[in-house]
Amino acid sequence: MTTTLSAPTTRPSESIVRRRGRKVGSSPVSTAILLIGAAYCLLPVLWVLIASSKSGTELFSTFTFAPSSHLFDNIADLTAYRGGLFWRWMANTALYAGVGGVLSTVVSAAAGYGLAKYSFSGKQSIFNVLLAGVLVPSVVLAVPQYLLLAKLGLTNTYWAVLLPSIISPYGIYLARIYAAAAVPDDVVEAARTDGAGDFRIFRSIASPLMAPGLVTVFLFQFVAIWNNFLLPYIMLGNDKLFPLTVGLSGLLNQGAAQPSLYTSVITGSLLSILPLLALFLTLQRYWKVDLAAGAVKS
Amino acid sequence: MKISSSTRRRSTAPYLFIAPAVLLFGAFLALPIGYAVYLSLRTVKVRGLGLGKGSREQVWAGLSNYSKAVTDPDFAASVLRVAAYGVLVVPAMLGLALLFALLLDTPRARARRFSRLAIFLPYAVPAVISSLLWGFLYLPSVSPLYFVSDRLGWDLPNALSSGSVIYSVANIAVWGGVGFNMVVIYTALKAIPTDIYEAAKLDGCSELAIAWRIKVPVVLPSLIMTFVFSLIATLQVFAEPVTLRPLTNTISSTWTPLMKVYRDAFTRDDLNSAAATSVIIAVATFVLSFGFLRLVQNRAFSQEN
Numbered sequence: 001m002t003t004t005l006s007a008p009t010t011r012p013s014e015s016i017v018r019r020r021g022r023k024v025g026s027s028p029v030s031t032a033i034l035l036i037g038a039a040y041c042l043l044p045v046l047w048v049l050i051a052s053s054k055s056g057t058e059l060f061s062t063f064t065f066a067p068s069s070h071l072f073d074n075i076a077d078l079t080a081y082r083g084g085l086f087w088r089w090m091a092n093t094a095l096y097a098g099v100g101g102v103l104s105t106v107v108s109a110a111a112g113y114g115l116a117k118y119s120f121s122g123k124q125s126i127f128n129v130l131l132a133g134v135l136v137p138s139v140v141l142a143v144p145q146y147l148l149l150a151k152l153g154l155t156n157t158y159w160a161v162l163l164p165s166i167i168s169p170y171g172i173y174l175a176r177i178y179a180a181a182a183v184p185d186d187v188v189e190a191a192r193t194d195g196a197g198d199f200r201i202f203r204s205i206a207s208p209l210m211a212p213g214l215v216t217v218f219l220f221q222f223v224a225i226w227n228n229f230l231l232p233y234i235m236l237g238n239d240k241l242f243p244l245t246v247g248l249s250g251l252l253n254q255g256a257a258q259p260s261l262y263t264s265v266i267t268g269s270l271l272s273i274l275p276l277l278a279l280f281l282t283l284q285r286y287w288k289v290d291l292a293a294g295a296v297k298s
Numbered sequence: 299m300k301i302s303s304s305t306r307r308r309s310t311a312p313y314l315f316i317a318p319a320v321l322l323f324g325a326f327l328a329l330p331i332g333y334a335v336y337l338s339l340r341t342v343k344v345r346g347l348g349l350g351k352g353s354r355e356q357v358w359a360g361l362s363n364y365s366k367a368v369t370d371p372d373f374a375a376s377v378l379r380v381a382a383y384g385v386l387v388v389p390a391m392l393g394l395a396l397l398f399a400l401l402l403d404t405p406r407a408r409a410r411r412f413s414r415l416a417i418f419l420p421y422a423v424p425a426v427i428s429s430l431l432w433g434f435l436y437l438p439s440v441s442p443l444y445f446v447s448d449r450l451g452w453d454l455p456n457a458l459s460s461g462s463v464i465y466s467v468a469n470i471a472v473w474g475g476v477g478f479n480m481v482v483i484y485t486a487l488k489a490i491p492t493d494i495y496e497a498a499k500l501d502g503c504s505e506l507a508i509a510w511r512i513k514v515p516v517v518l519p520s521l522i523m524t525f526v527f528s529l530i531a532t533l534q535v536f537a538e539p540v541t542l543r544p545l546t547n548t549i550s551s552t553w554t555p556l557m558k559v560y561r562d563a564f565t566r567d568d569l570n571s572a573a574a575t576s577v578i579i580a581v582a583t584f585v586l587s588f589g590f591l592r593l594v595q596n597r598a599f600s601q602e603n
Contacts, residue, residue, distance in 0.1 A: 030407035037398050038409070038416035041477065044431035045419065047442065051434065064442035107318045114315025126316065133327050135526070135587045137534050139556045140580035143563045143572050144330035144337065167322035198311035227424035229537040230556075234564070245426040249541050252430055256544035266434065269427050276422040284415070 045273070052267040056260050074267040086268055088240060089247035093226060094275070095158070096243055100165035101222035107166055108217055112175025113206055117188060127176070133169030138230055146234050160235035161243070165225045171217045178213030179206065215286045219279075226276060244272040331580070337573035338363050363574035372552040373575065379464065380554050384532040386468040387475075392524055394472065395479035399517075400509050402480070403487045414484070418477035425474055429541035432470045433458075437545065458546035470538045475531070479524045486520040487513055522594050526587045533583050536560070555579050 051059060053071040062068065078086050115127050145164055149155045154163070183206045191201045207214070229245045236242055239250065248268050255261040341359035367373055401407045402414055420428060436457035438444040447454045457466045490513065498508050514521075536556040543549045551565070552558040555575060563572035 026408050027404065027406035030401045030404055031409055034398065034401050034407055034413035034417075035409055037394065037476075038413040041417045041420050041473065044428065044435060044473070045423070047435060048431050051440070060439050064440060064445055107322065110315045111319035114312045118309070118312035118315070120309075120312045123312070126320065130319065130323060133323060135530060135584060136327060136331070137530055137580055137583045139534050139536075139559055140334055140576040141327065141330045143559065143569065143576055144333040145326060146563075147337075147569070148330060148333060163322075164326045167319065167326050169323070169327075172319055198309070198314075202315070223422065227426075229424070229426050229540075230534075233540075234560070245424050245537070248430065249426050249537075252433075252541065253544045262434075265430065269430050272427055273423050277419070280419070280422050281415075 048266060048270045048273075052263070052270040054263070056263045059263060059266070070263075071267070074263050075271070078264045078267050078271070081264055085239065086247070086264075086271075089242050089244045090272065090275075092158075092241060093243040093245075093272075096161050096165065096228075096232075097222045097226040100162050100225045101218050103162075103166045104168050104171055104221040104225075105214055105218040108168055108171035108175040108221075109179075109207065109210060109214055110202070111172045112177075113179045113183070113202055113210070115172070115176045116179035117183060117185070117206070130169050130172050133167075134173065136169075142230055142234050145231075149235065155235050156237050156241065158241060161228075161232045161241075164231060165221075165228070168217075168221050168224075171221055174213065174217050174220070175210070178210045178217075182209045182213060212286065215283070219283060219286060222279075223276070244268075248272065334573045334576055334580075337570055338577045341570050359570065363570050364578065367571060367575045367578060372550075373555065373558055376552050376555045376558050380533060380535060383464055383468055383471075383535060383554075384529065386465065387471045387532055388525065388528045390468070391472045391475045391528060392479060392521065394476045395524065396483055396514070396517075396521065398476070398480045399483035399487055400513060402484050403513065404505065406505070414480075418481055420474050420476070421478045423474065425470070425537040426541050428474050429470050429538045432466070432473070433542050433545045436466055458542070458548060460548040463542075463546060463548045467535070467538050467542065471532075471535065475528065479528070482524055483517050483520050486517040490516050522591070526590060529586055529590070530583055533579060533586075 047064065050065055050067045052074055054062065054068040055070040055073070058068050058070070111130070115123060141164070146155060149160050149163075154160050187205060187209075188201055191205050196204075226243075227245065228243070229249070232241075232243050232246045233249075236246065239247065242250070248265060251261060251268065252265050255265050339359055339361075340356045341363060342354055343357045344354050398413070398417055402410050407413075423431075435441045435443060438454075438456065444454055455462050457463070494512060495508055498512060503511070534556055535554050539549050539553045539557060551561045556579070559572045559575050559579070562568045562575065
């Protein structure tokens with residue numbers, strides 16, 4: 001860091017840091033370590049990109065990083081697999097993650113707002129219990145959740161995966177922090193004086209103020225559901241309801257006996273990560289929103 | 299943070315706001331936990347051949363499911379394996395995450411935007427898919443790693459052999475988790491006002507000393523939080539070994555405690571044992587996480603009221 005600039009009271013923006021960086025010169029060692037880390041993280045993604053362009057025989061016979069020209073054949077093969085089952089998995093995953101993510105965000109936002117902006121009896125104990133939920137391993141829930149939903153006749157339906165995904169203790173925790181930080185008391189008070197009801201204030205005033213934080217809650221939950229394996233693996237028996245994770249895992253299992261399926265597994269893996277990569281690149285800035293807001297405060 | 303608590307004390311609004319969360323929490327967290335505990339204390343008694351109506355009934359088992367679980371050699375082996383796996387994954391993942399976050403925070407490093415994005419990217423890849431990809435990279439016949447080491451005349455051990463499979467699974471977890479933890483730590487670093495660094499510089503502190511003496515202590519709460527989350531995730535490792543199983547015969551069906559729970563519940567139809575094992579894992583998670591949080595005086599998860 002340079003001493004020629006006067007000390008700012010807040011963190012300078014990225015561009016200022018970069019400009020200052022140029023003045024002090026670069027550190028090749030730091031850059032090299034970062035680039036090695038980047039290469040390590042990109043390696044499997046680069047591999048799947050190239051491997052999915054190869055035919056089944058090329059996969060095991062040509063140099064790994066030599067691309068081929070069979071990508072569209074492979075996609076056609078994958079699409080032909082059991083009448084487009086793969087695309088159904090893709091649509092299911094989008095449904096679970098999209099609908100689950102939205103519902104989870106709404107529930108978390110309301111709870112977070114209620115906990116941050118009101119005082120009522122039992123508030124602290126409710127919050128503590130909800131927070132303890134963050135620490136509950138999904139393993140302890142999986143078996144009894146399955147049994148309870150089986151009693152209701154809901155296993156092997158979309159509900160079995162959707163319903164348990166809506167409650168997110170971590171989402172509530174984040175929403176509470178965003179509500180406390182982004183919704184000023186006097187704004188709420190002013191709206192109340194003007195005669196707005198509690199729900200109107202939440203919907204029209206608090207929610208927009210919390211929006212950037214809520215996008216993070218949504219993304220967090222969307223990714224968590226998209227990545228989930230254990231819950232759908234346990235709940236679903238009908239492969240038409242599978243999300244991508246369970247579907248592709250099963251396909252790999254079959255591939256062990258039938259290696260021609262390997263190219264489909266690889267192509268399917270590539271296609272399954274593309275939507276999330278796109279989501280990441282477009283919504284990148286929201287990941288800068290304080291993911292660990294609460295932890296930083298103390 | 300309280301809105302005219304005196305006048306609104308009797309309002310039902312806050313309860314309505316939290317009602318959906320509380321109801322869902324009760325239905326999908328509290329109730330299943332209670333049910334698991336109940337199941338773990340029961341057992342199925344079989345009369346005769348176990349055929350026909352009324353020949354199987356649930357009876358109280360006391361703690362027998364627990365003693366059965368604790369003394370099961372498969373369970374002990376899976377616990378030891380996961381402990382070793384955790385010792386590999388957590389320090390490596392958090393150490394790398396901290397290192398990368400500190401480097402990203404150094405203006406002297408180049409290619410920071412690109413690296414941040416690249417290192418965060420694996421977070422977008424589901425554990426099943428990353429296990430799939432790494433699984434192929436571990437196969438000598440398709441892996442570029444083996445191709446290169448072959449040309450160099452090195453003799454790489456088989457990544458999926460019984461001796462090295464734990465490192466291979468650990469690598470997948472580190473790969474998948476380092477970016478997310480890096481962003482959490484980096485975000486915490488961004489919150490530090492820069493004038494602290496300026497002052498330290500004037501006092502003659504080097505970049506390294508600033509990192510070690512100022513930055514690391516300031517991001518300690520974030521590190522604690524990421525540590526607890528990593529610990530919980532470690533105890534639940536499931537997707538990675540289950541996905542790798544078709545590619546190797548070195549991963550048993552009880553390779554991790556969670557896999558044992560799955561096998562007991564769904565392959566052996568022994569729900570009571572599965573429930574007892576789940577409860578043990580849950581209690582262990584709670585004791586470890588809370589114990590650790592206590593140890594560090596609740597610095598993470600602090601609340602603002």
